[in-house]
Each structure stands twice: as structure tokens, then as C-alpha cells.
Amino acid sequence: MLIGLLSATPVVAQSEELLPEGLDISFKLIPGVTVVGMMLLFLGVGYLYKVANTGDMWVAGRSIGNVENGMAIGANWMSAASYLGMAAVIALSGVYGLAYVVGWTTGYFILLIFMAAQMRRFGKYTAPDFVGDRFNSDAARALAAVTTFLIGFVYALGQARGMGLVGMYVLGDITAVVPLGGLSAYQAMMTLFMLITIGYLALSGMLGATKNMVLQYTILIVAFLAGLLVTGWSAGYSTVLPQIEYGMLINDLSAEFSDPFAGGSYYLWIATCFSLVFGTCGLPHVLVRFYTVQNERVARWSCTWGLFFICLLYLSAPAFAAFGTALYGDQIGAVYGDPGMTGAAGDVIVVLATQLAGLPTWLVGLVAAGGIAAAVATTAGLFIAASSAISHDIYANIINEDATQRQQVLVGRLSIIAIGVLTIIFALDPQQPIAALVGFAFSLAAIVLFPMFFLGLWWENANRQGALAGMVSGLVLWFIPMLNEGNFGLVNGGDGWGIELLTTWMPAIGSALVATPLVLAIMIVVSIVTDEPPERTKMMVRQCHSPDPMPKDKTAADIVAEKTHKTPPADD
Amino acid sequence: MRDTDTHEHSSEVSDSRDTDGELTDVEKEQQIDYLDVEINLLKPATPFMRDHLQIIWLGFAVWTVTTFGPITATRIAPDLMTTTMPAIGFPLHYFLIAIGAPSAALLLSVWYARKRDQLDEKYGIEQMRIEQMETTTETASEEIATADGGLE
Numbered sequence: 032m033l034i035g036l037l038s039a040t041p042v043v044a045q046s047e048e049l050l051p052e053g054l055d056i057s058f059k060l061i062p063g064v065t066v067v068g069m070m071l072l073f074l075g076v077g078y079l080y081k082v083a084n085t086g087d088m089w090v091a092g093r094s095i096g097n098v099e100n101g102m103a104i105g106a107n108w109m110s111a112a113s114y115l116g117m118a119a120v121i122a123l124s125g126v127y128g129l130a131y132v133v134g135w136t137t138g139y140f141i142l143l144i145f146m147a148a149q150m151r152r153f154g155k156y157t158a159p160d161f162v163g164d165r166f167n168s169d170a171a172r173a174l175a176a177v178t179t180f181l182i183g184f185v186y187a188l189g190q191a192r193g194m195g196l197v198g199m200y201v202l203g204d205i206t207a208v209v210p211l212g213g214l215s216a217y218q219a220m221m222t223l224f225m226l227i228t229i230g231y232l233a234l235s236g237m238l239g240a241t242k243n244m245v246l247q248y249t250i251l252i253v254a255f256l257a258g259l260l261v262t263g264w265s266a267g268y269s270t271v272l273p274q275i276e277y278g279m280l281i282n283d284l285s286a287e288f289s290d291p292f293a294g295g296s297y298y299l300w301i302a303t304c305f306s307l308v309f310g311t312c313g314l315p316h317v318l319v320r321f322y323t324v325q326n327e328r329v330a331r332w333s334c335t336w337g338l339f340f341i342c343l344l345y346l347s348a349p350a351f352a353a354f355g356t357a358l359y360g361d362q363i364g365a366v367y368g369d370p371g372m373t374g375a376a377g378d379v380i381v382v383l384a385t386q387l388a389g390l391p392t393w394l395v396g397l398v399a400a401g402g403i404a405a406a407v408a409t410t411a412g413l414f415i416a417a418s419s420a421i422s423h424d425i426y427a428n429i430i431n432e433d434a435t436q437r438q439q440v441l442v443g444r445l446s447i448i449a450i451g452v453l454t455i456i457f458a459l460d461p462q463q464p465i466a467a468l469v470g471f472a473f474s475l476a477a478i479v480l481f482p483m484f485f486l487g488l489w490w491e492n493a494n495r496q497g498a499l500a501g502m503v504s505g506l507v508l509w510f511i512p513m514l515n516e517g518n519f520g521l522v523n524g525g526d527g528w529g530i531e532l533l534t535t536w537m538p539a540i541g542s543a544l545v546a547t548p549l550v551l552a553i554m555i556v557v558s559i560v561t562d563e564p565p566e567r568t569k570m571m572v573r574q575c576h577s578p579d580p581m582p583k584d585k586t587a588a589d590i591v592a593e594k595t596h597k598t599p600p601a602d603d
Numbered sequence: 604m605r606d607t608d609t610h611e612h613s614s615e616v617s618d619s620r621d622t623d624g625e626l627t628d629v630e631k632e633q634q635i636d637y638l639d640v641e642i643n644l645l646k647p648a649t650p651f652m653r654d655h656l657q658i659i660w661l662g663f664a665v666w667t668v669t670t671f672g673p674i675t676a677t678r679i680a681p682d683l684m685t686t687t688m689p690a691i692g693f694p695l696h697y698f699l700i701a702i703g704a705p706s707a708a709l710l711l712s713v714w715y716a717r718k719r720d721q722l723d724e725k726y727g728i729e730q731m732r733i734e735q736m737e738t739t740t741e742t743a744s745e746e747i748a749t750a751d752g753g754l755e
Contacts, residue, residue, distance in 0.1 A: 129700045132705060133670060133705065136704070137708040139712065140662070140708040140712050141663075274702075275691055275702075278688070278691040278692040278693035278698065279691070281697060282694075289685075291681055297678045300674050328720065331715070335709070338709050342709055345705055346701075346702060346706075489642065489644040491641060492643075573637045574637060576652060577637030577638075578632075578655075
């Protein structure tokens with residue numbers, strides 16, 4: 032089951048039913064209120080902001096400062112994967128888990144030097160819009176939309192798993208009260224929180240409350256850092272700087288925690304890290320942040336600030352993992368070996384650590400609520416992106432060009448329900464930990480979308496045929512290792528094909544190391560042997576690199592249209 | 604906003620010409636219309652892009668070392684890399700990976716953003732004045748509709 036990710040790991044026991052051992056599973060009022068309160072606060076403040084400045088949000092609103100935008104980047108980044116999954120993978124797989132810390136932070140530098148400012152100048156920020164405009168192709172737009180949908184779905188699986196597991200701490204085993212047709216405690220809780228997510232989505236839609244990212248970031252980081260600080264303090268591991276002080280603890284932990292290749296081979300480390308780095312540069316919800324700034328200088332500095340805010344979390348997660356591992360070893364049993372810590376307990380290690388440190392329920396509840404709120408808010412965002420890809424880019428652009436607003440909204444809603452149901456079904460029995468599930472989405476972004484953005488911005492001769500060939504082969508290349516390892520349970524009832532060679536050299540979690548260069552090569556070769564793109568497209572790319580300032584409400588296409596005294600293309 | 608057609612800078616950068624009368628980079632740059640130059644990552648077509656790409660590639664090289672270097676060094680010399688560090692107690696490889704790599708990326712980002720600002724200065728590119736920046740930061744708390752939050 033875990034062959035792909037943990038092939039070189041000592042067996043990590045995965046119980047049939049997802050039940051984090053050691054976690055106090057019971058109904059708790061205060062944590063429950065905290066979860067609801069946090070989400071209502073996100074909605075409420077978002078709504079107030081909307082009331083405060085109506086109207087020209089799109090145009091005039093494109094002027095957010097460095098720090099605010101940096102925090103928004105941080106908030107976008109804070110999903111269950113960062114909040115829960117990263118400490119989990121570090122606790123379970125030791126140094127291999129650090130590939131996630133490195134991949135999910137250092138990727139921002141690549142994004143900064145190669146794409147942030149150029150993206151801002153191009154002015155198209157969703158993957159389908161960018162690909163459609165840059166490569167003048169509806170087919171390319173549709174492929175990008177399908178990819179966006181898939182990314183949202185795979186990413187959401189990890190979030191759903193996180194909600195279900197942490198939800199059990201907050202609300203207990205609801206199947207003990209209301210039997211739900213044989214669902215396990217995890218399954219019932221995951222389903223419940225997915226329904227809450229859909230409700231959150233609907234509410235924020237009705238209120239028009241765009242998430243207040245600054246507030247969201249602040250609440251989540253405070254919950255996480257306070258939990259870490261108090262845990263370290265009360266367990267006697269650290270005083271004021273747990274992010275450094277956990278170093279003294281490492282030698283007391285089992286060797287697996289810090290042995291270089293105990294949790295995964297060198298190749299697997301590099302492949303995973305590579306996938307996460309370039310996935311960062313291809314993820315639509317990351318790139319969108321550069322559209323919201325007033326100029327390229329702010330794009331650059333807010334990317335830098337974003338990395339700073341992300342580092343606050345990412346330098347702390349290993350400390351949480353170390354404390355959790357130590358407490359688990361003291362109070363529950365050996366962390367590694369057989370039976371060892373289960374994947375389920377790993378995924379809640381952040382909550383488990385605070386609980387085992389004997390902290391009061393409200394404080395553990397705050398940490399748990401942070402994890403759930405991060406998962407719910409991220410999932411809501413992903414679902415919106417996925418549904419707009421379907422309703423706007425596929426339905427209104429391709430299937431029914433005369434679609435009315437009503438029809439589009441209807442299709443959008445239906446696709447949210449569809450992706451919600453899909454997520455619930457596939458998250459009933461997730462075979463991988465949170466971090467790996469989300470990692471698959473990064474592989475996909477790195478393989479299919481990153482080459483489009485990168486070559487699209489940096490090589491004017493990249494053309495439609497190249498993009499189409501690249502995206503199609505990219506999707507195929509992503510699916511091969513996924514199916515080989517039996518993810519989604521689609522092949523051989525979840526065993527996959529199990530081709531040894533592929534599992535070793537093209538693991539799903541790090542498939543981008545092989546596939547991204549391949550896709551880049553395919554795109555380059557096909558672009559060279561086919562016709563060059565039209566002059567207008569080339570000029571758009573050139574405009575992205577000009578050092579001259581651009582007015583903030585203009586896209587590269589507008590400038591080119593003005594220059595050539597033509598109207599912008601009515602359709603791509 | 605300012606005039607969009609800023610391609611012809613009204614050169615406040617009145618750089619001196621080279622003694623032999625050749626154009627300086629800055630002057631060459633001012634005569635270039637970007638809509639006419641080829642964009643190719645490997646063949647920078649203008650002095651500005653050449654300077655910019657130099658910074659980019661240098662940053663990229665350092666980034667490669669700080670990101671993939673520690674784990675690679677650990678693969679090559681495991682004993683040396685796993686020695687315990689004095690004072691803070693980390694095994695060296697753990698420290699370099701968990702703390703070194705993310706911090707290095709952060710420092711590199713600051714370095715790049717600074718460098719790029721200097722480049723703007725060299726070529727007389729004005730993004731936004733300081734006063735303007737400040738006023739925007741104050742009004743900036745408005746959260747705008749984004750793709751992930753831009754609800755229908």
C-alpha cells in the first residue's frame with residue numbers, strides 16, 4: 032500500500048480503520064466552539080471588508096502592499112498539509128520528511144526569479160486563462176482546466192483526511208451516537224466536515240466574503256506557534272525558541288528520526304523535493320497572488336515576504352515533530368518498528384503532542400481548530416478554482432458559447448457538488464498520509480502546468496502544438512506512476528501494477544524529476560518543428576520582460592493591442 | 604496611473620557616453636522597443652535582460668547548492684555530515700537541511716529583490732515612488748477578489 036512513498040522505510044503500520052492511537056477521541060465543547068468560531072470569524076471579517084469597499088474590487092483592488100500580500104501568500108499555503116501533514120511525515124520518515132520542508136519553501140525562490148514579475152505583467156493568472164491566451168488555443172485551455180480540476184481534487188483528498196482525523200479529537204466518535212450505515216468514526220467525521228466545507232463555501236459565496244487572508248494567516252500561525260511553544264515549555268524540551276532548541280533533543284530520539292536515509296532513499300529525497308519545488312511554481316492558487324499587486328516590484332517583495340511567513344511555520348514543524356515523537360515514545364510506545372506509530376497518529380501528531388504534554392483542553396482545541404480551519408478554508412478555495420475551471424473555461428468557453436450567467440452559475444454549483452462527492456468517496460479510505468496526497472497534486476502541477484508557464488514566459492517561440500503535446504504527455508506521465516502504485520484504488524483493487532522499475536525511479540510522489548524535463552523537451556521539439564506562434568503572441572511575451580513599468584490595470588495583451596492599433600483578440 | 608507609453612524614457616539618466624562615442628548599456632536600452640526583441644531565456648537580447656539574467660543564473664546556482672547540496676553531501680560523506688554540532692546539538696545534516704535550506708532561500712530572495720531594485724535604478728526604471736508606496740500600504744488592507752476567493 033505504501034510501497035511508493037515509503038519503499039525504503041521500516042514498515043509503517045497502517046490500521047485498517049483510521050484511528051489515531053493515543054488521541055483523546057471524545058466530544059469536547061470548547062474546541063468545538065473554537066472551530067466554529069474561527070470559521071465564522073473568517074467569514075464575518077471577509078464580509079465586513081466587502082461592505083467597506085464595494086465596487087471596483089478587481090481594478091482598484093489590485094494594490095496590496097508587500098507585507099499584506101506576503102501574508103496572503105502564507106495563508107494560501109497553510110493547508111492541512113503544512114499544518115498537520117508536514118510534522119507527520121517528519122515524525123514518521125525522519126530526514127526524508129525534510130524534503131517537504133525544503134521543497135515547499137525553497138520553491139518560492141524559483142518562483143520569484145523566473146515567474147513572479149513576468150506573471151504580474153502577463154496579467155492572466157488562472158492556469159486556463161494563461162494557457163489559453165498564451166498559446167491561442169481552446170483545447171489547451173480545456174486541458175489546463177482539467178488539470179486545475181484534478182489538482183483541486185487530489186489536493187482536497189489530503190485536506191479531507193486531515194479534517195476527519197482532527198475532527199475526531201474535537202467531536203469524538205459520532206457513530207457511537209448515531210450509527211451511520213457502518214461508517215467508521217473517521218469516515219463519519221470526514222464526511223461531516225466536508226459537508227461543513229460546502230456550507231462554508233456557500234455562505235462565503237452568499238456573503239460575497241472573500242477570505243480575509245491576513246487575518247486567516249495570523250490566527251493559524253498563532254495557534255500553531257503557541258501550541259509549539261507551550262508544548263515545548265511544559266514538557267521541558269525548550270524555552271523560548273523551540274525552533275532551534277529541539278536540536279538538543281534529537282540525540283535522545285530513536286535513530287530513525289535523524290538517520291539520513293532511514294525514511295527514504297537519496298533518490299526519493301531528491302525526486303520528492305524537485306516535484307514540490309516545481310509544483311510550487313505551477314500551482315494556480317499560488318500564482319494568483321501576483322495578480323493582486325500594483326507593480327512588479329511589489330510582486331517581487333511580496334514573494335519574499337511570503338517566503339518569510341511560510342518559513343515561520345516550516346521552521347517550526349520539525350520541532351513539533353520532534354516533541355511529538357518524544358512524547359509518543361514516552362507515553363504510548365515505540366515510534367518506529369512494529370507496530371510503531373500509525374500513519375493516522377502521525378497525521379495528528381501536532382494535536383497529539385499538545386495533548387500528551389498535558390495542556391488544557393482549550394489550548395489543544397485551539398491547535399486542533401487551527402488544523403481544521405486551515406483544511407476547510409483551503410478546500411473551499413480549491414473547490415472554487417476547480418468549479419470556475421469547469422463552468423467558465425470548459426462550459427462557457429467550449430461547450431456552450433452562448434451560456435447565460437444563470438447557466439454558468441448552475442454548472443459551477445453542480446461541479447462543486449461533483450467534486451465534493453468525489454472527494455468524499457475517495458477520501459473514505461485514503462491510502463496515503465496527508466503530505467503524500469497533497470504531494471501528488473504538486474507532481475501534477477510540476478509536470479503539466481510548470482512547463483507551460485515557464486516556457487510560455489521565457490521562450491517566445493513556444494507554440495500551440497508544443498503546449499498541447501506537452502500537456503497531453505504530461506497528464507499521461509503523471510497517471511502512470513499513480514496507477515502503478517495503486518493510488519485511488521483504481522487498478523487491481525488498490526495494488527496497482529507494481530512495476531518495480533517504475534516504483535523505484537519514477538515514484539508518484541516525485542514523478543516530476545523524470546517527467547518535467549521530458550515534458551519540457553517534448554514542448555521544445557514540437558514547437559521547433561511546427562510553425563512559430565503569431566507575432567502578436569510573441570509581442571505579448573516580450574512585453575512581460577520589458578523593464579518599463581506597466582499600469583496596474585493593464586495586461587500584456589492590452590499593451591500589445593495598443594501598440595499595434597488593433598483591438599484585443601475577442602476570443603483566443 | 605502614469606502614461607503607458609514609457610518606452611522612450613525622457614532620460615534623466617544622462618549617463619556619460621563612453622569616450623570612444625559608443626553607447627552605454629543604459630543608452631542602448633533606451634532605444635530598444637521590447638516588442639521587437641526576441642525573448643529566449645538562453646539568449647538575452649538587451650543589456651537589461653543580460654544583466655537581469657546574470658543575477659537570475661547566479662541565484663539559481665547558489666540555490667541549487669543550498670537546496671540539494673546538504674543531502675548530497677550526506678550521501679557522499681555520511682559520517683562527517685552526521686556529526687553533532689556544538690552548542691545547539693543538531694546533527695550537521697539535519698541542521699543544514701531543516702534550517703539551512705529554507706533560510707538560504709529566504710536570504711537569496713532578499714538578495715535578488717535588492718539586486719533587481721538596483722538594476723531598476725541603473726536603468727532608470729521607476730516603479731512607484733516611496734510616498735505612493737506608503738499610501739498604498741495604508742489602504743491596502745482591502746482584500747480583493749481572487750481566483751480562490753472570487754466567488755460568484
